[in-house]
Amino acid sequence: xxxxxxxxxxxxxxxxxxxxxxxxxxxxxxxxxxxxxxxxxxxxxxxxxxxxxxxxxxxxxxxxxxxxx
Amino acid sequence: xxxxxxxxxxxxxxxxxxxxxxxxxxxxxxxxxxxxxxxxxxxxxxxxxxxxxxxxxxxxxxxxxxxxxxxxxxxxxxxxxxxxxxxxxxxxxxxxxxxxxxxxxxxxxxxxxxxxxxxxxxxxxxxxxxxxxxxxxxxxxxxxxxxxxxxxxxxxxxxxxxxxxxxxxxxxxxxxxxxxxxxxxxxxxxxxxxxxxxxxxxxxxxxxxxxxxxxxxxxxxxxxxxxxxxxxxxxxxxxxxxxxxxxxxxxxxxxxxxxxxxxxxxxxxxxxxxxxxxxxxxxxxxxxxxxxxxxxxxxxxxxxxxxxxxxxxxxxxxxxxxxxxxxxxxxxxxxxxxxxxxxxxxxxxxxxxxxxxxxxxxxxxxxxxxxxxxxxxxxxxxxxxxxxxxxxxxxxxxxxxxxxxxxxxxxxxxxxxxxxxxxxxxxxxxxxxxxxxxxxxxxxxxxxxxxxxxxxxxxxxxxxxxxxxxxxxxxxxxxxxxxxxxxxxxxxxxxxxxxxxxxxxxxxxxxxxxxxxxxxxxxxxxxxxxxxxxxxxxxxxxxxxxxxxxxxxxxxxxxxxxxxxxxxxxxxxxxxxxxxxxxxxxxxxxxx
Numbered sequence: 167x168x169x170x171x172x173x174x175x176x177x178x179x180x181x182x183x184x185x186x187x188x189x190x191x192x193x194x195x196x197x198x199x200x201x202x203x204x205x206x207x208x209x210x211x212x213x214x215x216x217x218x219x220x221x222x223x224x225x226x227x228x229x230x231x232x233x234x235x
Numbered sequence: 236x237x238x239x240x241x242x243x244x245x246x247x248x249x250x251x252x253x254x255x256x257x258x259x260x261x262x263x264x265x266x267x268x269x270x271x272x273x274x275x276x277x278x279x280x281x282x283x284x285x286x287x288x289x290x291x292x293x294x295x296x297x298x299x300x301x302x303x304x305x306x307x308x309x310x311x312x313x314x315x316x317x318x319x320x321x322x323x324x325x326x327x328x329x330x331x332x333x334x335x336x337x338x339x340x341x342x343x344x345x346x347x348x349x350x351x352x353x354x355x356x357x358x359x360x361x362x363x364x365x366x367x368x369x370x371x372x373x374x375x376x377x378x379x380x381x382x383x384x385x386x387x388x389x390x391x392x393x394x395x396x397x398x399x400x401x402x403x404x405x406x407x408x409x410x411x412x413x414x415x416x417x418x419x420x421x422x423x424x425x426x427x428x429x430x431x432x433x434x435x436x437x438x439x440x441x442x443x444x445x446x447x448x449x450x451x452x453x454x455x456x457x458x459x460x461x462x463x464x465x466x467x468x469x470x471x472x473x474x475x476x477x478x479x480x481x482x483x484x485x486x487x488x489x490x491x492x493x494x495x496x497x498x499x500x501x502x503x504x505x506x507x508x509x510x511x512x513x514x515x516x517x518x519x520x521x522x523x524x525x526x527x528x529x530x531x532x533x534x535x536x537x538x539x540x541x542x543x544x545x546x547x548x549x550x551x552x553x554x555x556x557x558x559x560x561x562x563x564x565x566x567x568x569x570x571x572x573x574x575x576x577x578x579x580x581x582x583x584x585x586x587x588x589x590x591x592x593x594x595x596x597x598x599x600x601x602x603x604x605x606x607x608x609x610x611x612x613x614x615x616x617x618x619x620x621x622x623x624x625x626x627x628x629x630x631x632x633x634x635x636x637x638x639x640x641x642x643x644x645x646x647x648x649x650x651x652x653x654x655x656x657x658x659x660x661x662x663x664x665x666x667x668x669x670x671x672x673x674x675x676x677x678x679x680x681x682x683x684x685x686x687x688x689x690x691x692x693x694x695x696x697x698x699x700x701x702x703x704x705x706x707x708x709x710x711x712x713x714x715x716x717x718x719x720x721x722x723x724x725x726x727x728x729x730x731x732x733x734x735x736x737x738x739x740x741x742x743x744x745x746x747x748x749x750x751x752x753x754x755x756x757x758x759x760x761x762x763x764x765x766x767x768x769x770x771x772x773x774x775x776x777x778x779x780x781x782x783x784x785x786x787x788x789x790x791x792x793x794x795x796x797x798x799x800x801x802x803x804x805x806x807x808x809x810x811x812x813x814x815x816x817x818x819x820x821x822x823x824x825x826x827x
Contacts, residue, residue: 227483229371230444232406 279314286505296494298486337362340477373402374476382452383459396520410445415499417489431491438489440482454585462537471507519617542582547651614649615826623822631666646794654681670709673701686723693720704782705813712743731757743780763794784810798826
């Protein structure tokens with residue numbers, strides 16, 4: 167029974183740990199940082215635009231190059 | 236008597252007196268001398284050393300052939316690994332980044348600090364790679380990031396956590412994700428699934444720019460990202476930062492039970508916080524966050540809402556007439572309505588759906604928009620046990636154990652939506668004997684306010700084994716159900732009616748396919764009470780084989796302190812040949 171449970175858990179959950187590609191959307195949004203008692207948020211409306219893509223020399227160790235990217 | 240020394244013998248005598256100090260200093264930097272010091276202190280037995288080597292029990296989770304170990308037995312012999320590490324610190328044949336002092340700065344810190352050694356006594360290799368890491372991926376703050384649950388996607392039903400490090404560089408703020416995952420995972424291979432349960436597969440920690448990872452969660456997955464900044468002093472930050480570098484490109488074995496993406500991320504902090512004794516069989520990201528909170532290690536919590544989540548945060552500012560006007564574009568919208576229309580535009584755009592009009596020059600600060608936040612720290616712990624009294628035919632005791640994850644009928648202050656994810660939920664009944672009454676292998680259910688957009692729909696997927704009504708023994712039969720539906724909120728989410736038609740299948744002597752329209756009402760009169768009323772009527776391909784054909788259910792939960800809850804349930808059955816058509820349950824649940 168335990169093994170069956172674990173097998174089901176693994177099938178459903180493992181892929182959450184698989185690295186996702188970085189084909190994200192480049193957008194700036196405001197972040198709430200108000201401590202443990204979160205009380206308010208600032209929201210900005212923005213357009214979503216596709217991020218640039220390119221080869222990664224080492225996809226497992228990549229620095230944020232900021233504007234130079 | 237005056238004693239005088241001849242100059243010719245003064246110098247040799249002075250040298251003789253001072254010689255032990257010179258010898259001491261020279262011996263102080265020798266390999267043998269340091270080994271003696273660490274032996275005396277038994278530093279290799281210290282938990283902090285074992286944490287640096289990622290030991291879980293008697294062995295390390297790092298692959299035994301990894302360059303992480305300098306000794307061939309380092310994965311199971313921490314003493315040998317320490318002595319080989321110290322030997323490597325003196326190895327002059329290795330230069331630059333190849334030198335152990337460059338590769339293992341946290342170990343160097345640990346040994347020199349605890350053996351009370353001056354770092355200047357060791358070689359000073361030029362660590363270009365490590366210095367680049369420090370410069371480009373600085374650590375002024377460290378956080379655990381929780382990407383919230385998405386129960387539309389099975390792989391995301393319990394959320395995901397990883398580490399975020401941030402700091403200022405000459406070029407401005409730099410934020411990086413440090414996350415752990417299994418590599419070369421072949422989802423089509425049954426062997427891989429068996430390996431991750433009973434053995435392990437290759438895994439690695441990856442450093443990536445945080446922004447792209449965050450945006451992927453927010454915009455593609457519509458998941459909320461919680462950044463949970465941790466309390467670390469400067470010394471801890473430096474030590475932790477050095478250790479991250481030690482893990483670069485190392486094969487750290489992935490095991491679903493003992494070393495998964497959650498444990499691997501949280502366990503990194505053992506080197507600064509000590510161990511995490513959870514005492515749970517199944518540990519989820521929510522459990523880790525709650526543990527960090529109870530240990531006082533959380534400094535602050537930040538929320539980055541997805542477009543969908545933000546709509547829910549401001550939903551209470553609009554009544555149904557506002558929503559109707561915005562969705563149908565009827566009449567002139569006021570600025571507050573235009574603001575919501577812009578939010579809907581963003582949401583639909585990120586979902587790849589048809590977009591609303593966008594209104595320029597709408598300044599939120601000029602509008603009276605209130606935002607409601609449900610805090611991740613208020614989420615119920617992810618396991619539950621229930622025991623109660625059941626009255627159907629005869630008196631009985633009911634015990635239910637849910638190892639994972641969230642129960643639909645309980646009050647949970649951490650979520651806007653009413654949702655349920657159950658894995659391996661088992662219900663036992665004791666009357667004059669004990670038997671299993673139901674096993675929910677997997678249930679995923681969410682009732683979501685769809686008034687803002689059709690993109691937000693409710694759904695139910697369930698696979699279970701359950702007794703027919705009136706069977707008081709072990710006679711479980713398979714049931715499969717799936718459906719999608721619609722709900723909308725009224726009175727500031729105090730009342731939420733919904734419809735959820737489902738298709739189903741039950742086997743008991745014969746195959747029975749059916750359609751079951753479910754209608755329901757979720758009522759939350761106050762913060763700690765939740766009432767759920769449901770009505771289901773079954774239309775079968777053959778005659779019903781579940782013992783009834785129509786059911787009205789009333790559930791009520793009252794949240795008590797310390798994660799306890801008081802639960803009531805009443806069932807009224809129709810279309811049954813059984814004498815007793817009413818069932819009543821009352822009991823206490825505990826989330827832990």
